[in-house]
Amino acid sequence: MNNGGKRRLRENGDRGDDDDDDMEEDGLEAWERTYADERSWEALQEDESGFLRPIDNKAVHHAQYRRRLQSLSATARIQKGLIRFLFVVVDLSKAAAEMDYRPSRMVMIAKQVEAFIREFFDQNPLSQIGLVTIKDGVAHSLTELGGSPESHIKALMGKLECSGDGSLQNALELVQGYLDQIPSYGHREVLILYSALSTCDPGDIMQTIQKCKKSKIRCSVIGLSAEMYICKHLCQETGGSYSIALDEAHLKDLILEHAPPPPAIAEFAVANLIKMGFPQRAAEGSISICSCHKEAKIGEGYICPRCKARVCELPTECRVCGLTLVSSPHLARSYHHLFPIAPFDEVPPSRQFEPHHRLQKTCFGCQQSLRNPSNKFSLYVECPKCKQPFCLDCDIYIHESLHNCPGCESFRPS
């Protein structure tokens, strides 16, 4: 049966090499391929009496999340930099063509940067991103600082070729030139995704690092190969973070860690009153020439309150008068950074015999039962303020996405 299958495949191989590659993976039979990716025997561990049992992913996942939350809650009451101007520097040197990340480092970095850009604008609607690439020892600006995610993603996916050496100094000089022009209330940041193991610089990189430090730019590096002294020094001097990715999932976590606003250093950005406009929607059916595309459009736009020019989307800067235009939901997106909710307390099974806890049967948020199928108590959490019980999944959802405690919101404060 198997031999017949292989022969048939080889005949169809003339149709295209792609088919051939998909069908045969290093000469594996079809039944072997199902085990090639999932090694289900690795998801087992021994318990106390030596029997095998599957790894409890949910508890591990929750424990990881709790550790992350503890480290974050230490910064809960620290001022965050909400208006950020971030440059993402992508290394497109020869080292980015390595295949240790599938299909290649460059493609995977592009995919993760796309997800990062979307998440960044979701969490920081008033901030702007710019993209810079390093190729052949020279740094090019791919896109200017702007607030629209689509234009950045399109530019990034457009040109993905790598060659030559990487140059940290050229990238830093370029970024520093751009970041010097932004208003003083913005927080200046650079995120470098570096795959190379060396840097070819035209001058003294230490001086460039000092210049960046004086311009109050916070540089962070995520390395894909090995730790380099110069990256570590750069991050230490400017107050950024340096981390090395171990695999794809780890890289995704490391990049997304830079999406929420970092703790702000007060001297870095002067507090300022920024004049902003809140445009109304244009009336249905009104025809006007929009200032971004320079063509006539019907309805569906916003009118700048100062100069009455039409813009297509928010948030943006009016091209005619320079007023920053936002809508109140954009500001509201950042309010959860200012009013964070406290982490919930764990209630382990040992504490569940107390009279207060014995009556809690279902999660307050989703009505899921808090007991095991064998009717024994399992771990759940409770809010320190309203004392309502929540299951572990609701705990993660509430702290990562919802930012409201349903218990505190469902009772009127006296």
Added chain:
Amino acid sequence: MASVPSKLYADDVSLLVALVDVNPFFWTTASFSFSQFLSHVFAFLNSLLLLNQLNQVVVIATGYSSCDYIYDSSAATSQSVVDARMPALYSNLLQNLGEFLARDEKLGKEESRGKIASSLLSGSLSKALCYIQRLFRSGPHHPQPRILCLHGSPDGPEQYVAVMNAIFSAQRSMVPIDSCFVGAHNSAFLQQASYITGGVYVKPQHLDGLFQYLVTVFATDLHSRSFLQLPRPAGVDFRASCFCHKMTIDMGYICSVCLSIFCKHRKKCSTCGSVFGQAQSDDSTTSDRKRKAAET
């Protein structure tokens, strides 16, 4: 962030989470009686369950001092009570609603003078979203969830941040928030919720025909909405109100540290206490950048 799972269920199965406003301070002054309202809503929920065998309905009551689940069509106990006079749905729901109202009244506090007090919309929205997340976790086969707010109480400004958080979370999970507003003046919160999440906002003009509005606008599943002409949002007001006078403003000043909105220029932020410096150079820097962009 919870990624949206692929919708492998049949297209037309829906889970409706209905948030019913039972604020006694609103219903005693409404022109429409609460029992009539309930009969329209129950008939609508029943017809939703009849449209497809796999449809599910969850009802959460939004009270003045508390919010709680009243009914879950997928729970085992909901089919147990059978009464000769009413279908199982009604009797179970009414019983739970009666118990909820009694509990809510016990927790009740003094009403604010002069205005009708608001109900806890943010609480029931948060609970609805937690339930929907549980639905997403149950595997690749699940109905398409949506939220319907049957609301009449005015907006409580103290709930603004919580309601906006819930709206953004719903937008990320791609859960539309529909609203049928039965109160006197339009609710800005619900209009924004429906606009941002892609839901429908309706303020029926003739409350006697409420059932007709509910069935023609809200009974269809999400997939079929692309084929229907549903009421479009007219004039959603996205202007902000200043923190100092609560007036709606077109142009204002934002503190760069805490994003508080002020209508007039001032030296110190009243929310975070930061002192503002170099306010004049702000405008000149922006116009410099504009000139630079125009030259290139």
